[in-house]
Amino acid sequence: MVINMVKSSVVKLAGLLLLGMALTANAVSDKQKAEIEERIKPVGEVCLEGDSGCGAAVAAASGGAASPEDIYNTNCMACHATGAAGAPKMGDVADWSDRMGKGIDQVYANAIGGINGMPAMGLCMTCSDDDIKAVVDYILENSQ
Ligand code: HEC
Structure with missing residues (x-):
């Protein structure tokens, strides 16, 4: 029951x-x-270069479309403008010419893979190896 x-x-x-x-x-x-x-809906929508429907913020965030200067300002400046943690300073000729002694390929490799206080890719998660090389070139051009 x-x-x-x-x-x-x-x-x-x-x-x-x-x-x-x-x-x-x-x-x-x-x-x-x-x-x-x-x-x-997915966060990242396909955004073709020159497509005016896409915001500038989208282009900057996608990495591929960001200029070396944009990447520097977003990801590298915090340490490389001030020399934080012993980072070679942007614009400091002696800092950079010392480092160039080991050859540009090693400098690229250290920026990409990280070394001591330098985090791999400068913490730019959307950057490709070539993006990082372009940013290193940008820093070097402004430090001679
Ligand atoms: C958290 C701080 C920090 C950030 C962010 C950072 N760096 Fe660095 N970077 C350092 C420090 C510290 C060193 C020096 C490391 C050493 O040689 O001991 C360094 C060294 C370097 C070097 C010299 C490597 C060598 O072989 O001497 C390059 C090139 C470089 N950084 C590029 C970049 C680029 C490009 C970015 C942004 C995409 C970036 N860094 C972001 C801290 C930083």
Whole structure:
């Protein structure tokens, strides 16, 4: 008897749950659906160069379209403008000519792979190896 009562309330409970789920699903209007789709759409949309529909911020964040100067200002300046943690300073001829003694390829490699206080890629997660080389060239051009 008791078992039957428990069984029947479990069935009723399950029925209520299903009903609730069905109601919730129907309660989402087309407008809400559109809003949800807007919220969950992928963050990075394909943005072709010269496409005026894409914001400048998107181009800068994607890495590929950012200029060496942009990358420097965003990722390297914090340490290389001030010499923080012993970083060679942008514009300091002696700092950089000393480092060039080991050859440009080693300097590139250290910027890409990191060395001591220099984090790999200068912490630019969207940068390619070539981006980093271009930024190193930019720093060197401004430090001679
Ligand atoms: C957190 C601070 C920090 C950031 C950010 C940073 N650097 Fe450095 N960088 C250093 C320090 C410290 C050194 C010196 C490391 C050493 O030789 O001991 C260094 C050294 C270098 C060197 C010289 C490597 C060599 O072989 O002598 C290059 C080139 C360089 N950084 C490029 C960059 C570039 C490009 C960026 C940005 C994409 C960047 N760094 C971002 C701290 C930083």
